[in-house]
Amino acid sequence: xxxxxxxxxxxxxxxxxxxxxxxxxxxxxxxxxxxxxxxxxxxxxxxxxxxxxxxxxxxxxxxxxxxxxxxxxxxxxxxxxxxxxxxxxxxxxxxxxxxxxxxxxxxxxxxxxxxxxxxxxxxxxxxxxxxxxxxxxxxxxxxxxxxxxxxxxxxxxxxxxxxxxxxxxxxxxxxxxxxxxxxxxxxxxxxxxxxxxxxxxxxxxxxxxxxxxxxxxxxxxxxxxxxxxxxxxxxxxxxxxxxxxxxxxxxxxxxxxxxxxxxxxxxxxxxxxxxxxxxxxxxxxxxxxxxxxxxxxxxxxxx
Amino acid sequence: xxxxxxxxxxxxxxxxxxxxxxxxxxxxxxxxxxxxxxxxxxxxxxxxxxxxxxxxxxxxxxxxxxxxxxxxxxxxxxxxxxxxxxxxxxxxxxxxxxxxxxxxxxxxxxxxxxxxxxxxxxxxxxxxxxxxxxxxxxxxxxxxxxxxxxxxxxxxxxxxxxxxxxxxxxxxxxxxxxxxxxxxxxxxxxxxxxxxxxxxxxxxxxxxxxxxxxxxxxxxxxxxxxxxxxxxxxxxxxxxxxxxxxxxxxxxxxxxxxxxxxxxxxxxxx
Ligand SMILES: Nc1ncnc2c1ncn2[C@@H]1O[C@H](COP(=O)(O)OP(=O)(O)O)[C@@H](O)[C@H]1O
Ligand SMILES: [Mg+2]
Numbered sequence: 001x002x003x004x005x006x007x008x009x010x011x012x013x014x015x016x017x018x019x020x021x022x023x024x025x026x027x028x029x030x031x032x033x034x035x036x037x038x039x040x041x042x043x044x045x046x047x048x049x050x051x052x053x054x055x056x057x058x059x060x061x062x063x064x065x066x067x068x069x070x071x072x073x074x075x076x077x078x079x080x081x082x083x084x085x086x087x088x089x090x091x092x093x094x095x096x097x098x099x100x101x102x103x104x105x106x107x108x109x110x111x112x113x114x115x116x117x118x119x120x121x122x123x124x125x126x127x128x129x130x131x132x133x134x135x136x137x138x139x140x141x142x143x144x145x146x147x148x149x150x151x152x153x154x155x156x157x158x159x160x161x162x163x164x165x166x167x168x169x170x171x172x173x174x175x176x177x178x179x180x181x182x183x184x185x186x187x188x189x190x191x192x193x194x195x196x197x198x199x200x201x202x203x204x205x206x207x208x209x210x211x212x213x214x215x216x217x218x219x220x221x222x223x224x225x226x227x228x229x230x231x232x233x234x235x236x237x238x239x240x241x242x243x244x245x246x247x248x249x250x251x252x253x254x255x256x257x258x259x260x261x262x263x264x265x266x267x268x269x270x271x272x273x274x275x276x277x278x279x280x281x282x283x284x285x286x287x288x289x290x291x292x293x294x295x296x297x298x299x300x301x302x303x
Numbered sequence: 304x305x306x307x308x309x310x311x312x313x314x315x316x317x318x319x320x321x322x323x324x325x326x327x328x329x330x331x332x333x334x335x336x337x338x339x340x341x342x343x344x345x346x347x348x349x350x351x352x353x354x355x356x357x358x359x360x361x362x363x364x365x366x367x368x369x370x371x372x373x374x375x376x377x378x379x380x381x382x383x384x385x386x387x388x389x390x391x392x393x394x395x396x397x398x399x400x401x402x403x404x405x406x407x408x409x410x411x412x413x414x415x416x417x418x419x420x421x422x423x424x425x426x427x428x429x430x431x432x433x434x435x436x437x438x439x440x441x442x443x444x445x446x447x448x449x450x451x452x453x454x455x456x457x458x459x460x461x462x463x464x465x466x467x468x469x470x471x472x473x474x475x476x477x478x479x480x481x482x483x484x485x486x487x488x489x490x491x492x493x494x495x496x497x498x499x500x501x502x503x504x505x506x507x508x509x510x511x512x513x514x515x516x517x518x519x520x521x522x523x524x525x526x527x528x529x530x531x532x533x534x535x536x537x538x539x540x541x542x543x544x545x546x547x548x549x550x551x552x553x554x555x556x557x558x559x560x561x562x563x564x565x566x567x568x569x570x571x572x573x
Contacts, residue, residue: 192408195376199395199402200422210425214412296411296453 081265086272089265096254101273104235104250107163108281111170112231116224118171119178124208127186137183144176148234152241165242166250170234174227178220185219186212218297221289228285232278251277324352326387326477326510327373333381334368341535342368346382348529348538352476353507355500357521358514358529359567365536366514370479373512374402387476398426401470405482407462409454409469415441416450419469440468443502460491464498471502480513484520493555496523504548518571522563523555530570540570 239252258267375391386394444464
């Protein structure tokens with residue numbers, strides 16, 4: 001056939017902004033991951049500074065106020081420790097703290113990974129058949145409403161105190177947001193897209209793999225953002241109930257021990273560490289999400 | 304009309320296409336949706352090989368419904384419908400029908416080359432052949448330098464070109480286009496009309512069915528215009544546009560074009 005080229009109307013911003021990123025996108029194997037950000041690092045660091053400075057100022061003021069108020073009022077450290085007490089307790093016990101952190105991270109990450117794999121797999125199974133979804137999903141919702149703290153002792157009985165039970169508790173807490181988000185994502189594929197795959201004689205699996213799962217990716221990642229912090233909560237709750245078993249105890253265990261010994265400053269240190277852990281975990285998943293979606297999904301394009 | 308059909312040379316040589324060169328045959332076709340909406344009633348239409356048929360009519364008159372029945376996306380509730388000499392469901396399996404929607408329906412996470420070759424990928428065509436065909440159709444629509452680009456980096460007109468390229472990749476006998484240019488600005492729309500006619504003329508074995516509610520578009524593109532009326536959707540009349548191809552901007556500004564537009568508009572009013 002003869003070549004039929006017409007005037008290609010390139011968008012104005014395309015010549016400057018988007019085009020240089022094309023080779024970068026091409027070098028990524030599956031093409032789904034994003035282009036390298038071409039914007040100059042100078043303006044980027046300025047942006048980070050402008051984002052980070054105000055909350056940092058608030059943090060410093062808050063800590064200073066806390067220190068001063070407790071110092072002035074003379075409250076005992078075991079009732080309400082000052083920031084300096086907490087730092088001291090943390091540095092005196094830094095080895096124990098490190099071990100606890102490592103244990104809790106392992107439990108939370110395992111529970112989270114399990115929830116992602118099983119949550120997505122289960123959602124795909126439900127999405128494959130409307131009948132199955134309609135008959136099974138209500139039970140998934142009911143199961144979700146059972147408070148995990150009520151179920152945890154049974155899990156300890158079944159799986160023994162320790163790592164296994166804790167991972168399962170973390171998994172149970174993190175599982176449902178992934179399942180429900182993925183299911184919503186899988187079911188919200190555009191009708192026209194589905195019709196197109198149907199017209200091209202795509203099999204059910206091809207439609208799942210090439211259309212519905214990629215289209216659900218923003219939803220799956222949103223679920224993961226919720227679940228990653230929840231898995232840290234789950235790990236700590238699990239440690240309260242399942243204790244240390246054969247292993248060294250995690251943060252939750254350290255907190256229970258510290259509270260019985262009235263080591264309130266160390267208890268604070270553990271609690272704050274757990275919070276930081278949840279935040280870091282969230283930021284990691286958030287970064288992963290932006291990286292996966294940056295090139296094509298609206299939610300991540302300007303972030 | 305039926306006499307003009309008889310003049311169309313028969314295709315014949317390809318398996319399954321039916322011996323008559325009749326691509327779509329509708330006899331007393333009716334469609335009532337499960338909720339009771341009578342979308343289409345008493346539609347009789349015969350489409351031969353190589354035609355360019357435009358459907359015009361107000362929205363809700365059943366144009367998309369007719370296309371969906373031809374494509375096998377929804378069943379008809381009365382009458383007889385044959386597509387490529389067989390039932391719509393069987394016809395779909397022959398990979399001879401392609402569809403272009405008003406929305407570009409490109410996969411936002413896939414590069415243009417992957418988007419365009421998607422129909423071949425689904426069929427398990429080897430990668431080398433896929434790439435070759437992908438490059439062919441992207442060149443056909445003037446986008447061969449954009450193989451590795453993601454859809455969101457393109458303008459609306461370019462996305463529509465990609466969508467057309469994807470439809471052309473399996474060299475379809477029947478191309479169904481449901482208001483493909485409806486969301487484009489007038490200038491882009493006209494250049495795409497020119498391109499589409501050029502592509503169609505290269506391959507006179509391809510039949511195009513094209514929905515629009517723009518009478519100018521219908522008068523410019525078609526060999527015949529099917530004018531429809533709503534509630535329930537019926538064919539008011541089928542008008543011949545005998546102006547020979549190629550049709551250029553000269554045709555757009557000719558009195559002949561004006562007469563065709565006028566005729567279509569008048570039929571629409573009744
Ligand atoms: N899936 C459906 N269920 C019920 N009614 C429908 C459905 N699709 C279309 N209709 C109705 O059928 C009529 C024709 O619709 P459609 O074929 O989309 O018209 P057009 O494409 O000409 O605008 C409209 O009244 C519309 O509301
Ligand atoms: Mg329509």
